Amino acid sequence: MFEINGHTKQLAIIGDPVEHSFSPQMHNYISERMGNNYVYTALEVKPEHLGDAVRGFRAMNFAGMNITAPHKFEVMQYMDEISEQARQFGSVNTCVNRGGRLYGYNTDAHGFYKSLLREGIAVKGKDILIVGAGGATQPVAVLFALEGAKSITIMNRTLVNAQRLAAYVQKTVGYTVSVQPALPRYDLMINTTSVGMSPNVEGCPLADFSFVDENTAAADMIYNPEETVFLRRAREHGAWKTVNGLGMLIYQGMIAYELFTGTTLPDGMYDDIAREVFGK
């Protein structure tokens, strides 16, 4: 561990719960590698204390914070400025303190998008099936619309939630999302729900995998287990590529770190984090 001294700048993730977050290990690893005098901790903040927490963050001159569930929407009201995309996503997961002004960003959707590109999976011009319509889905649906997906279908256990999300995307970026699968196949299928996450690893949010063929890729936002039932079934149905959520986790953190520090991380940092922090 690098030395913490009077010059050390503070970073933190706030959420409830927050103790299972990998962000402290990731950010502290990056700081150590880069020789940056920052320390990053995890702080549990209850919803009723969110306003006080952000005021304290500013008062104590923290350099930056990540925001995780359940605060990504509510925290927006406390920002001085919000990036155009975070506003479109309706979600802020990164806040940078610049001279006492708080700037809100969202790095989740871009992190996910970069993890797909890294695996050779395109979004532009593709037919995409998204399973789930929760807080994690909205930024990705909006970004895929902006990135030129040919079609986006949102399939969700509760139809009205899919309809609400479709209406949001329509209103925000003028893109029409379907809420019933109407195509015989999809180029990309994504699980954005927590179904299948450890310890309930037998769960799968999709019953019908007939949409998969050898030109389909499947991605899951879950990284534990490494291969969810969703990914396994897609693979067994012939998907050419399956991708878990580890890449999203790493890239959203790297983008946030660059925003916190105003630096550009070297290309090899992704592999170093995967190996040194996650043992992959």
Ligand code: ATR
């Ligand atoms: P959030 O991401 O906003 O915190 P969540 O309650 O974790 O929300 O749910 C995320 C998504 O997982 C939702 O699409 C949810 O479906 P509903 O809209 O029907 O609640 C989905 N989800 C959660 N549990 C599920 C299950 N057992 N089967 C299918 N979908 C499920």
